[in-house]
Amino acid sequence: MEELDLKELISIFWNKKIQIILIILIFIALGVIYSVGFVIPMYTSSTTLVLATSLENSANSSDASTETITTTDLTLNSKLVSTYSELVKSKNVLRQVISNLGIDINEGTLRKNIQVSSVKDTELIEIIVSDENATYASKVANEIAKVFTDKVKEIYNINNVHVVDEAETANAPSNINHTRDVIMFALIGCVVAIAYALISNMLDTTIKTAEDIEKSFGVPVLASIPMIENFENERGGKRK
Numbered sequence: 001m002e003e004l005d006l007k008e009l010i011s012i013f014w015n016k017k018i019q020i021i022l023i024i025l026i027f028i029a030l031g032v033i034y035s036v037g038f039v040i041p042m043y044t045s046s047t048t049l050v051l052a053t054s055l056e057n058s059a060n061s062s063d064a065s066t067e068t069i070t071t072t073d074l075t076l077n078s079k080l081v082s083t084y085s086e087l088v089k090s091k092n093v094l095r096q097v098i099s100n101l102g103i104d105i106n107e108g109t110l111r112k113n114i115q116v117s118s119v120k121d122t123e124l125i126e127i128i129v130s131d132e133n134a135t136y137a138s139k140v141a142n143e144i145a146k147v148f149t150d151k152v153k154e155i156y157n158i159n160n161v162h163v164v165d166e167a168e169t170a171n172a173p174s175n176i177n178h179t180r181d182v183i184m185f186a187l188i189g190c191v192v193a194i195a196y197a198l199i200s201n202m203l204d205t206t207i208k209t210a211e212d213i214e215k216s217f218g219v220p221v222l223a224s225i226p227m228i229e230n231f232e233n234e235r236g237g238k239r240k
Contacts, residue, residue: 023192031182032178035177042131044170045129047163048126049125049127094110098110103140149162
């Protein structure tokens, strides 16, 4: 592929400016259609849990023993964060949530709509639920937190999970951003338009200038004959 200097590139894009603008406008229109007509609104609600020592467990302890228990519990809590994050999405927890709310969904589908994340270097666990129904998402998130807390008491026989923030009903979809979608499609259109201009230039083998002859055949152009339009008209009309 022959090298192109900046002047040639600018010339290529300028000559294809109409096509480039048209391609970008088409992709912008596609972005609007996609964002408005094809993206299903999803509402997200989240609840935050913290792993902390229950005061009930240390109420009857002395000051020294309380400090020891607290340190031990904090170490245990840190190790249990990852385990708890997986336990939240377990079949037993999700099946109990489905049963308590009386919703018609299987645990596999529900699991896909749940994200569990632990904040690094903390004992916080965030449960995030997404759904097309905002009220449903908040109810499921709060119910998961409740059922999960009960399961921890049942399995580990400890009460170290507490709700920090309950899930609230979202007012706006979390996955819809018309401006972002349009800009993304516009950028894709720019890339496609640039690729089109460069490829069409590569495939164009016609001779347009004297420089094209020198590049193609490697011989210098000694002279050129300009094309004069309406030559016969300028001489007073066409001879018969």
